[in-house]
Amino acid sequence: MTTLNDLPVAVIGAGPIGLAAAAHLAERNVPVKVFEAGASVGANIRDWAHVRVFTTWEQNVDTASRRLLERNGWSLPAADALPTGGELYRDYLAPLAEVPELTGSIETGARVVAIARQGLDKVTSRGRDGRPFELRIVDSMGDERTFLARAVVDASGTWQNPNPLGASGLPAAGEHAHAARIAYGMPDVLGAARADYAGKRIAVVGGGYSAINVLLDLVRLMEVAPATEAVWVVRGTDMNRVYGGGSADQLEARGALGTKLRQLVDSGHISLVTGFATRGVRANGKGVELLGTLRGADAVLQPVDRIVVATGQRPDLLMTRELRLELDPWLEGVKALGPLIDPNLHSCGSVPPHGHREVSHPEPGFYTIGVKSYGRAPTFLLLTGYEQARSVAAAIAGDWQAADNVHLVLPETGICSTDTAVGAAGCCGGPAPAEVDACCVADAVAKDAGKKGCGCGVAA
Template sequence: GTRRDSARAVIDASGTWQMPNPLGAGGIHAEGEAEFADRIAYGIPDILGRDRSLYAGKTTLVVGSGHSAANAVLDLASLANVEAGTAFIWTTRGTDLVRIYGGGDADQLPARGELGAEVRELAESGGVRLVTGFAAVSIRDANGRLVVEGQTRDGLQALGPVDRIIAATGQRPDLSLTRELRLELDPWLESVKALGPLIDPNEHSCGDVPPHGHRELSHPEQGFYTVGIKSYGRAPTFLLLTGYEQVRSVAAAIAGDMVAADNVQLVLPETGVCTVPRIGVADKGCCGGPAPAAVDACCVADAKAKAVGKGGCGCSVAA
């Protein structure tokens, strides 16, 4: 039955894992996505474990440009080494994969750096067919298999036929849980409003999110806080370290220890790479936010080198 409780404070840490983005570009389900849902996996399936039989000896299309897609691609590569007939295609909507490839040994999270390096080696060695700049719009049947059509710079392109699809296209928060509450959310990211400009993935790719706690995570609804990956909304850059400090600050505020609540310490690990949207933004820092002068100088110089074909953006400067 229904249970009702009164609470002085509520912390929403419900995450986003059960709300995957659709396969189709622009947040819209691709035509045929619902019809063929039984052959589409969202997120990271257990390719080498309980889902092995679904992918062994089959051809799979992986859609996505994040770490989830990278994990799926590498698992399929491992499966193909031991299961005859296993094949896979990797497609991304964007064309610049610097964020997923990462900074290798310069990444302060070694596992993340290793993941990026491995998937980059696989792609550049031809171990996977990689199609970039592909925005999926429809899925159709082709003699019992699937063909995915997508919009590219040159018009519609068809990929396949394939047997299964992995949509590693990210997640979004379930806002239906709090529809009756007075919340302030970023209009695009659906994150906590105060965090929106600080975590915009079009501007940020390094660990440069400033420390934030109970004040940034609160809402006009008295005593309500959003923490964890849900506080980032649709942004794909959340780290567990961020969530731990968020919860510590909020818990201290609820307990009445405002000194501890306001003493937020957040030092995020650098990725080893940074993306500079355009030359001439030194005042915004390496990745669109405040940064030491040394980082600014490094990134602006690196961006200029890239512009004349002499290098890429690969600076990593410890603050």
Template sequence: MIESLSRLPVAVIGAGPVGLATAAHCLERGLPVKVYEAGAAVAANVRDWGHVRLFSPWEFNIDPAARRILLATGWSEPPADGYPTGHELVEAYLAPLAAAPEVAAIVETGVRVHAIGRHGIDKVISRGRETRPFVLAATDGQGRARRDLARAVIDASGTWASPNPAGANGLPAAGEADLEDRITYRVPDVLERERGVYAGKTTLVVGGGHSAANVLLDLARLAEDAEGTVILWATRGSDLTRLYGGGANDKLAARGALGSNLRALVEGGRVRLTKGFAVTGVKPEGGKLLVEGETCCGPRVLGPVDNLVAATGQRPDLALTRDLRLDLDPWLEGARALAPLIDPNLHSCGTVYPHGHRELAHPEPGFYTAGIKSYGRAPTFLMMTGYEQVRSIVAALDGDLAAADAVQLTLPETGVCSTSRREYGCCGEPAPDPRTASCCGQAA
């Protein structure tokens, strides 16, 4: 006999910043809630990039409902203008939040949810779906399978565990799968834990986002006292305006400095940049790696290199929700209604319009995607966006549509925003006049 839906918990997948914020909002509204975390401790993904410093200060990294729970425990809030590392975010905020008695009672670690469906019916059946509880197929820390029921599901599992390959077409480049144990798909700790791997070596970083920038800046610091450290950088695109950023015009000063400092390294010759390089292959050579690519000037090979860091972003794991009715944007793989607001093909500045439960819902009643996973493959997510998303979703689940629809999201401006994208040639120069030159600037 199945319990009444109203007595079942809201299931939250992932105990990272957005998942724990979801729990806080459910607790404040008196909604039963259960949080599932695959890692051995909360915020497992954040701990993996714990050495990286955020470019958003504390004032933007703490959810309001979570703050209220923490203050009731006697917690001391970090200074609003400080910039935490991932480890500091966990130690000063997420771990204390998870330890608060009411939160600790509803978070379970070491439990991986593999699939989600509806009790007693499959994806094809339409009639009465909203009356059926969700079924979560999970495995606990001892490898035991179980089935849990939920009235609603909020997927805040993120995308960190699903990195994109180095291959420019979205598939692993030729030879990449065979060499994946020699390729890093995360942000390595080159200054401390993995210093010995990178000091005095040649490293190629592939990618044009903030993760790539962090790796490059750390490698440059390493090169200051580790003789022989050589830094190569390859980007698929040729217009780096968004990454270099708005400098002093960026409302997040650390984000502006990230781009400005990286640009200075390139212009000063400390980082050797190859723009417009689409990775097509990786092959070993004498204990090192050669990285093959295409440009509009023809094939090119970078290397040999000792290390290859594929900072090429992440993608959502769609296997988890294969048996649910989702409405996903066909290229971003995020919520379809949200996609036009965040599509990097349309928005050069990374700004986002306010959005909430309506944009994040799917044809599957009671299921929502929140946090960075709601953005699919788009790279512009900020933590405070996720906090407002789940505030709206939880209000909707509680039947408070007035609060759910009153979405307010004011994000710090990047200082870089235009409605038209300038076209660039493959070698990083403005695209030439096709009447007088080829793509490499040679006379036609």
């Protein structure tokens, strides 16, 4: 007779953090099944393959994943080099998915649409921890099936659920009607999407690294398409928080980013509008206009050809509706993490170590890790998620000493706050990172600074 502990652990999401959880579980001989909604592992990261991150290869690779890879002949790329999202996929995630310990456990094109306790709804208390988790899976053909698991690790991230344009957290009036002129996240303005941006006037809305990445790419586009214009629209007014730590940043590339951005604004390459809260979008004869308030007064910005909404992401909570989760009331991440990661108080580097206890819920055996554990907080780094994955795998395996022995050292300073009324700008969660708005920038910084590249720590 099959018992609860005979069932595998289900991991949702095959980004860096989900695969790290699978690797740690595999090392402990715990059966695991990974479900990835995308067509390949690292699907979210592949959406921003053109972006170079500002953390090194050494900081982007999980320990258990590295051990499995090296056992199969893999070598770490230059440890201090800064990879692009495409390189992270090609040289790390794709090979990791092919190691014998994992290859048969990963299913792509498999979207988890709902999770419950088998035979029990959310209201029923008695016997919950003795029932397996029931996952409803929809494949790429639209067929649905059920999968049973002893525990569930949700590393599905937030990348596919972008925040809307409206400053209130709701879609701006006219946002859906003018969707053809709006892009979200980090479109590849130098590559696949070039024709939509070259020679056009572009408004980039947002104060985090996703916005900065697009702006820097637009400046590079101006070199070959001089008619291109970039208008940067930020809700906050304290630009020192946006520009970050400069030379004091422990991640050199991240500090160089803020310095370069300030230079581009000061030189007029980027037109900056601060203190603008978007309420609507409307068409006029020359394009589309942003309507809102400018430092408290009603205002309409000059028309643009396209709008890039780079205001971060938020978790999709629908699939966990029948589970007993405890979420932070404003971040929508794990409740225990809320005070530790609140971007009003913390930067990426000031988040304290945490593990399985902080990312668990009143629903025994269910864990939220990676950028989704941070909810709307933009302060996530891959190093944080890897330690979460290690601790959770140890807890599931019953090694409580290892699970509670949490260590995490993060680089301090940088742009790691949220786009608030008093200041702007997020960073490390969610081009995230992993699973990532992530802290993301383009190669323009590297080119102009004479460096080999810079970017962000991101999760997918």
